[in-house]
Amino acid sequence: MAQKRKKNKKWIFWVVIAVLFVVAAAVCYLVWDNYFRDKGENQTVEEQSIVEEKIEDKEAERNKEVVDGREKEKDSITAYEGENPNRKEELTGVVTYAGVNGSDLIIRVNIDQYLASGSCELNLVQDDVVYSDAADIVSAAATATCEGFNVPIRELESGNYRVMIKISSGGKAGTIIGEVEI
Numbered sequence: 001m002a003q004k005r006k007k008n009k010k011w012i013f014w015v016v017i018a019v020l021f022v023v024a025a026a027v028c029y030l031v032w033d034n035y036f037r038d039k040g041e042n043q044t045v046e047e048q049s050i051v052e053e054k055i056e057d058k059e060a061e062r063n064k065e066v067v068d069g070r071e072k073e074k075d076s077i078t079a080y081e082g083e084n085p086n087r088k089e090e091l092t093g094v095v096t097y098a099g100v101n102g103s104d105l106i107i108r109v110n111i112d113q114y115l116a117s118g119s120c121e122l123n124l125v126q127d128d129v130v131y132s133d134a135a136d137i138v139s140a141a142a143t144a145t146c147e148g149f150n151v152p153i154r155e156l157e158s159g160n161y162r163v164m165i166k167i168s169s170g171g172k173a174g175t176i177i178g179e180v181e182i
Contacts, residue, residue: 091174118169
């Protein structure tokens with residue numbers, strides 16, 4: 001009796017896998033190419049000018065406002081063109097809070113310039129009565145401030161006081177003036 005030979009069919013399995021891999025790679029390439037392809041490459045010069053005109057028309061439409069039935073151009077936003085406070089020769093600022101809270105007179109100051117360090121000297125003046133205190137300068141993102149002054153009101157007489165804060169840092173100085181009533 002003759003022996004029958006078994007045929008090996010593993011090669012069919014590997015051919016099918018290779019074909020599926022090639023098809024998946026082709027699909028991925030087409031999807032990738034369509035997703036990242038610049039849409040503007042296929043536009044003609046005329047189509048591009050039409051698109052630009054439409055964009056300009058929409059911007060002009062947004063800049064108009066209707067007032068009493070008439071169209072009026074909106075004011076465009078302009079950048080601040082003032083002087084840079086960090087370049088001033090004198091330090092400036094403002095008393096942001098001065099008031100009594102509980103048993104303390106609270107005084108807070110904002111300095112217009114950015115300062116990394118320095119000192120603040122507080123003088124409260126009422127007639128000839130003077131109260132003095134000192135604090136360090138604390139830097140903030142674009143400005144600076146004094147650490148703050150908490151003055152016990154038992155050390156002060158009631159009435160109006162003139163608040164004078166002398167600030168100094170890096171060879172520059174200035175005075176911030178305000179008023180407070182106790």
